[in-house]
Amino acid sequence: MAEPSGGESVITRAVRILDAFGPETTVLSLSEVSRRARLPLATTARLVKEMTRHGLLDRDEHRRVLIGTRMWELAERASPVKDLREAALQHMGDLHAVVGHSTQLGVLEGEEVLFVERLTAPGSVVNVTKIAGRLPLNASSAGLVLLAHAPDGLRERVLRGPLRSYTPHTLDREAALRAELAEVRRRGFAFCPGHIHPEATGVAVPVYRGRRVVAALGLVVPNDEEAWAFSRPLVLAGLALGRALEPNGARTGERVLRSGLR
C-alpha cells in the first residue's frame, strides 16, 4: 500500500475527508474540511484537488467543497442496498399513502441502524431519522427489530452498553432491553411510544428475505391512543415487501408477524 510520509495511507485520508461531510454539513470550506478531517491544510488541499478531478468531490461557485455527483453515482449504481430500496419504495409509497405518516427502512450497519430510505410528508409528527442517517439499536423501533434478530454476539455486545438515552422511556437498561427484545420476537414487531421523542411513537417490523431478517420497516406516528392501530397496515406492508424480495422463499418469520396482532 502506498503510504505517504505521515504513515497514514491515502485511502484512510480520503475516507476522513469524505467523512467530514454529513446531512448538516453538505458544503464546507477547505479549512473546515481540514479541521473536521483532522488533516493538515496542505494535505487536505492536495487530496481535495485530486478527489475533485475524479468527481469524488466538487467545488461550488464560492470554491466551497461538496460531495461529487460522480461519488454518488459510483456508490449508488452498484449499491448493496439498491435492490432492497427499489423493492421497498413501492410498498413504502403505499404505506405512506394509507397511513399519512413518515415511513423508513433501516438496515443493521456496525452496531447501529442505518436508514436507507424514508418517505415523509409536511406536517408529520417529529421524526429524527434521515436517509443515510443512523440511530442506536436500543433506542429506535427499527433498531429493536434488528437487534432482536441479530447474531447473539452482536446482541450481547450491545446489551452490555453503553446504551444511549433520549427520553425517560428509552430502553437504556440491560434488563429492560433484554425483556423487550424477547417481546419483539414473540409479538413480531417493535412498538416504542416516546422512546426517542415524547410526542412520537416508533413502530417497526422485520423485513424477511426468506428466513433472514434483512431490514426493518418502520413508521413514526403521533404518541397517542391510536398509535397501536398503525401496526396493522405496517405488518401488512412488511409482509408484502418480504414477498416481493423472495416470492418463493421459506417464510418462518411471517407466522409470528401474522399472529402477533391477534
Next chain:
Amino acid sequence: MAEPSGGESVITRAVRILDAFGPETTVLSLSEVSRRARLPLATTARLVKEMTRHGLLDRDEHRRVLIGTRMWELAERASPVKDLREAALQHMGDLHAVVGHSTQLGVLEGEEVLFVERLTAPGSVVNVTKIAGRLPLNASSAGLVLLAHAPDGLRERVLRGPLRSYTPHTLDREAALRAELAEVRRRGFAFCPGHIHPEATGVAVPVYRGRRVVAALGLVVPNDEEAWAFSRPLVLAGLALGRALEPNGARTGERVLRSGLR
C-alpha cells in the same frame, strides 16, 4: 500526492476499482475486479483489502467483492442530489399513482443524463433507465430537456456529435436535433415516441429551481395515441416539484410550461 511506483495515484486506482462495479456487475471476484479495473492482481488485492477495511468495499460469504454499505452512506448522507430526490419522491409518487407508468428524475452530468431517482411498477412498458444509470442527451426525453436548457458551449459540443442512435426515430442528426431543442424550449416539454424503444414514448419536463433548470422529470408510457395526454399530469407534477424546491422563487420557465399544452 502520494504516487506509487506505477505513476498512477492511489485515488486514481481506487476510483478504477469502484468503477468496475455497475448495475449488472454488483458482485465480482477479485480477478474480475482486477481485469475490469485494468490493474495487476496483486495491486488490486492490496487495494481491495484496504478499501474493505474502511467499508468502501465489502466481501460476501464467497469472498466476492461488492460496494460497501459505508461507501453508500458516505456518498448518500451529504449527496449533492439528496434534497432534489427527497423533494421529488413525493411528487413522483403522486404522478406514478395517477398515471400508472414509470417516472424518473434525471440531472445533467458531464454530457449525459444521470438518473437520480425512478419509480416503476411491474408490468410497465419497457424502460431502459436505472437509478444511477445514464443515457445520451440526444436520445432520451430527459436528455432533450436538459440539453435544451444547457449552457451554449455544452449544447454545441453535443450537437457536433457523435450522436448515439437506438431506433430510426432517435434524433441522431444535428439539424433535426437542433430543431427539436428549439421546439422543446417553445413547447416546454420533450415528447419522444419510439426514440429509444419502438414500444415506448418518453415524455419529460424541466424542473426549475427559481430560474434555473436543475433536473428533468419524465415518464415512460406506451407508444400509442394516448401518450400525448400523459404530458398534462407530468407538467403539473413538474410545476409542483419546482414550487416545492423554491416556494418563493421567480418562475420565468413556468409560463412556458403552463402554456405549452394549449
